[in-house]
Amino acid sequence: MVSQASTELTPAGQRLLDAASALFYRRGIRAVGVEAIAEAAGTTKKTLYDRFGSKDALVALYLGRRFERSRAFTAAYLDEHAPDPGPERVLAVYDALAEWQHEDERGCAFVNAYAEIGGTEHPGVAVIRAENEWIRALYTRLVTEAGLRDLEDADEVGLRLTLLHEGALVTMTAGGVRDAIARARATAADLLELALGA
Amino acid sequence: MVSQASTELTPAGQRLLDAASALFYRRGIRAVGVEAIAEAAGTTKKTLYDRFGSKDALVALYLGRRFERSRAFTAAYLDEHAPDPGPERVLAVYDALAEWQHEDERGCAFVNAYAEIGGTEHPGVAVIRAENEWIRALYTRLVTEAGLRDLEDADEVGLRLTLLHEGALVTMTAGGVRDAIARARATAADLLELALGA
């Protein structure tokens, strides 16, 4: 587990993936051409296709690596700011999200990508689904560890916290509500108190 | 207020807007070319540009008309299924959403569109923002009528219900949770009970 997929890339390959990630996230997938990616990476289309084979594969890699990164970021944030099981550790996920989003302003990369490639057979669709399920599983696990031992209850609360999580991202960007994540956190706190007992 | 914007369209114009709406919603905005729209409407690009001037204008009209329709649908649904003020009328918005989404499977048109045109100066961005604010205002109003007279509290609960609303759509599509809207409704019920008193 020492080497990661991103580590195995050649220098030009890494630059291409970095440039593609930034452009895809900021402007959308279809809006960004391979030529622009190659130019931003200071290389050529030839190298891009030698390394990744197709634009679709590059998109899937972009999503996969972003998923990896957000997982690592969240895990590190939780361990640093709320290492002990309990409601505070659950709510810290929203804090991690706020920190992750920061001044990015473009919301959830996976939701945005799904708007463009959802319903197709694009290789990135599976990554999107996996990310969404991971968020849900994370909340469910943390809620269980916080004391909600009943599996069915934990599942239900985990989903509810996920609804707030995703809703906050959408309402923040498309809705223009700056503090949507903080409001979702407050709502989640109420739900947790309700589920775990005062 | 008798005539609507859509009523003023010529027959070919109407067909074009209908075809464009279906294609944009199902496949995305950038994925659909004007040629395909004209062909689906049984007409030509010439007519499309004579009627709408540009693809961007057609997109904005698509979003605007969908906003109009969803507003009318929701209002009619509420009046039919929950005509009296109270928590049930608030929760009926989720029922209306489930009915509206039905077997559409592509989630919120505005969230999807924002993923493609957000951050640009596209004329459709304003429509997206307006739709999102309307949802929030609707929940806030219904909550107030349900008995939450304090303006600040109503604002807060209205936003929370919006988070669940948007989160449900995203979790249903990108997350693959079929009954996400029903789960959002159940969560909203708990929040309302909390806010209005048992």
Add this chain to the structure above:
DNA sequence: ATGTAACCATACCGGTCGGTATACTGTCAG
């Protein structure tokens, strides 16, 4: 009768799309 708006058909514009081909340089391991 004349004008005008709506429409259809077709060809065209410059530009960009994703993807491929050719050819040359540098590096480094066998």
Add this chain to the structure above:
DNA sequence: CTGACAGTATACCGACCGGTATGGTTACAT
């Protein structure tokens, strides 16, 4: 020394993009 590989540079492919131009056919109002 010799491949093999990573890289650069550039030209090219057919297809499609949004948008325009030309020209002709109806129908209808003045």
